[in-house]
Amino acid sequence: MSSYALKERVFHHLTKFFAFLVLFFLVAIFVVLLVKAYPAIEAFGFDFLTDEKWAPNLGIFGGFPAIYGSFISTLIAMLLAVPVAIGIAIFLSEVAPSRLKSPMGVSIELLAAIPSVVYGMWGLFYFAPLMRDLVGGNGLGLFTAGFILSLMILPFIAAITRDSLNTTPQILKESAYALGATKWDVIKDVMIPYAKAGIIGSVILALGRAFGETMAVTFVMGNVHNVPDSIFQAATSIPATLANEFNEADTELYYSSLFFLALILFIISFAIISLAKFHFLKRRKKVSDRKHKWHKLVKQWRRK
Amino acid sequence: MSATDRRKVINKIVLATSTLFAVIGIFFLFWILFVLLKNGFEALNLSIFFNDGAPPLSVEELEILNKSREGLELSEFEQEELSWIEISGLRHAIIGQLMLAFGATLVGVPIGILAGTYVREYGADSKFANLIRDLSDVMMSAPSIVIGTFVYAIVVSPTGGFSGYAGIVALAIMMLPIILRTTDDMLGLVSNTLREAAIALGAPKYKMIMQVVYRGAKVGILTGILLAVARIAGETAPLLFTSFNTNFFETNLTEPIASLTVTMFNYATSPYEDWQQLGWAAALILAGFVLGLNIVGRVLLSMKHISTKKIFKKRKR
Numbered sequence A: 001m002s003s004y005a006l007k008e009r010v011f012h013h014l015t016k017f018f019a020f021l022v023l024f025f026l027v028a029i030f031v032v033l034l035v036k037a038y039p040a041i042e043a044f045g046f047d048f049l050t051d052e053k054w055a056p057n058l059g060i061f062g063g064f065p066a067i068y069g070s071f072i073s074t075l076i077a078m079l080l081a082v083p084v085a086i087g088i089a090i091f092l093s094e095v096a097p098s099r100l101k102s103p104m105g106v107s108i109e110l111l112a113a114i115p116s117v118v119y120g121m122w123g124l125f126y127f128a129p130l131m132r133d134l135v136g137g138n139g140l141g142l143f144t145a146g147f148i149l150s151l152m153i154l155p156f157i158a159a160i161t162r163d164s165l166n167t168t169p170q171i172l173k174e175s176a177y178a179l180g181a182t183k184w185d186v187i188k189d190v191m192i193p194y195a196k197a198g199i200i201g202s203v204i205l206a207l208g209r210a211f212g213e214t215m216a217v218t219f220v221m222g223n224v225h226n227v228p229d230s231i232f233q234a235a236t237s238i239p240a241t242l243a244n245e246f247n248e249a250d251t252e253l254y255y256s257s258l259f260f261l262a263l264i265l266f267i268i269s270f271a272i273i274s275l276a277k278f279h280f281l282k283r284r285k286k287v288s289d290r291k292h293k294w295h296k297l298v299k300q301w302r303r304k
Numbered sequence B: 001m002s003a004t005d006r007r008k009v010i011n012k013i014v015l016a017t018s019t020l021f022a023v024i025g026i027f028f029l030f031w032i033l034f035v036l037l038k039n040g041f042e043a044l045n046l047s048i049f050f051n052d053g054a055p056p057l058s059v060e061e062l063e064i065l066n067k068s069r070e071g072l073e074l075s076e077f078e079q080e081e082l083s084w085i086e087i088s089g090l091r092h093a094i095i096g097q098l099m100l101a102f103g104a105t106l107v108g109v110p111i112g113i114l115a116g117t118y119v120r121e122y123g124a125d126s127k128f129a130n131l132i133r134d135l136s137d138v139m140m141s142a143p144s145i146v147i148g149t150f151v152y153a154i155v156v157s158p159t160g161g162f163s164g165y166a167g168i169v170a171l172a173i174m175m176l177p178i179i180l181r182t183t184d185d186m187l188g189l190v191s192n193t194l195r196e197a198a199i200a201l202g203a204p205k206y207k208m209i210m211q212v213v214y215r216g217a218k219v220g221i222l223t224g225i226l227l228a229v230a231r232i233a234g235e236t237a238p239l240l241f242t243s244f245n246t247n248f249f250e251t252n253l254t255e256p257i258a259s260l261t262v263t264m265f266n267y268a269t270s271p272y273e274d275w276q277q278l279g280w281a282a283a284l285i286l287a288g289f290v291l292g293l294n295i296v297g298r299v300l301l302s303m304k305h306i307s308t309k310k311i312f313k314k315r316k317r
Helices: A002-049 A064-095 A098-111 A115-137 A144-164 A170-178 A183-212 A238-245 A251-282 A283-303 B003-043 B060-071 B075-084 B091-125 B127-141 B144-159 B164-189 B192-200 B206-218 B218-233 B260-268 B272-314
Strands: none
Touching: A002 A251, A002 B127, A002 B144, A002 B164, A002 B206, A064 A098, A064 A144, A064 A183, A064 A238, A064 A251, A064 B003, A098 A144, A098 B003, A098 B272, A115 A144, A115 B003, A115 B260, A115 B272, A144 A183, A144 B003, A144 B206, A170 A183, A170 B164, A183 A251, A183 B003, A183 B127, A183 B144, A238 A251, A238 B075, A238 B144, A251 B144, A283 B272, B003 B272, B060 B075, B060 B272, B091 B127, B091 B164, B091 B206, B091 B260, B127 B164, B144 B164, B164 B218, B192 B206, B206 B218, B218 B272, B260 B272
């Protein structure tokens, strides 16, 4: 018996140790990035966030162009993707004939699984030349990057939004139709309010993804460290800077500045993702609670 | 126009707009898919699987090669030239990618499954278990390039160089939260009566978990592993400064190792046409691999659903 007790203890603590690793890695990532970024933090302080000049040969590093590029390209991506994705979700859950719903839904979900580097390659060989013909310049820049990001997150938002819309209880929709509501009335006054938390959560989660996405952007950013006058000019973003320059960094301060950028990216992504997960997508308790409430209401209503 | 008519018109307009948006979005997504398939299949040929990376071809060499592939007659000079041409392939990248993915699976899967087991079987609803669940969710969406820089700092710079091992560590760290969460969810589907039966027979908890719970959740856990492998196989950013890249066939994990994703990135951004074509071939192979794993995972999962549904029906009777 005692050997069983011993084995049980070993197994219990082994599993606990591995579960603890998740916490350990997250803390370790933060600490390691902070330590590695320290020389740059010491040298530039918070001015790093607003300083526009990035001149490795002079030993001057300012992170503003990269941070600005990340924010603007993500903003463009969200502005383009959210309406289209919600349109696709409404189409998939309400408009499409039922024969089309399932195959189209599955293909959208599969598109979400395509590696982002493929999107980047398409952008480089097909979309950038198109942009070059349309607006001039070399076709690379914030808008091109934002557009490709929007395509990358499109299937992701559409799939989750459709799932959230589909959780609306049939009885609620039917009651609204019985009152003479049109399809759009039902969507806007019943389904969207019901699925609001899920939709906002998925949008913010997609925002976090777009913000930290490397490969879809690096191909088409242009990688120029300045704040462009228009969104059609070459720029850079934090992940693109890291991907392009990490292997070229030759001084400690250069490395350290890149680690500083990585730290900023990590903190911002962490904040965005936590907001989405803990505020809007708190599925474990709230969603089941709410479902429970609805079921109770519906039951009561039926009894009457 | 009455209020009802107005609502009807608005309804029509909005639904038409949403259909239009759907068409636009799906058009672009299928354009990408089409481009991938067209360029990929054009570039795909057997030599890709047998040759390693080689220097890019000159314009004349490329012309001769294309001529011979189209079956046109070649002059004596061109034939001699053709025998000299070293055609680049992707064998080194395919093997390297498989080694990296396999290594990461070997490290990440057992750790992830055991961690998931703790969260579901021992932690259950405790604060610590819920904290680990939440942190895994966050880590799952954390930018992969940050994990690359982290592994660079803890593995590459202390050991003094890029290595396959560093790439494996980076991918395994990415896998851990994914496997943890799916294991957690899948173990939750195993009914408690099975657990109670095992405990009632006097089995210690670890035996109950290993012999009863794991068996019940086998298919689900396997699906989780497949989806996690699919997810990390498409990652480029964490490999850029860990396993780096090489143009040679390399199976020594202490050396830099080529991967399809990084090779693709390097070839696609190069100015040489034959390298760009190879990039498309790599993209097709990679996307095929990732989508294949996803489809197999989905089929398994739907089979799983059917079987649980059947069990439910039986119980009701």
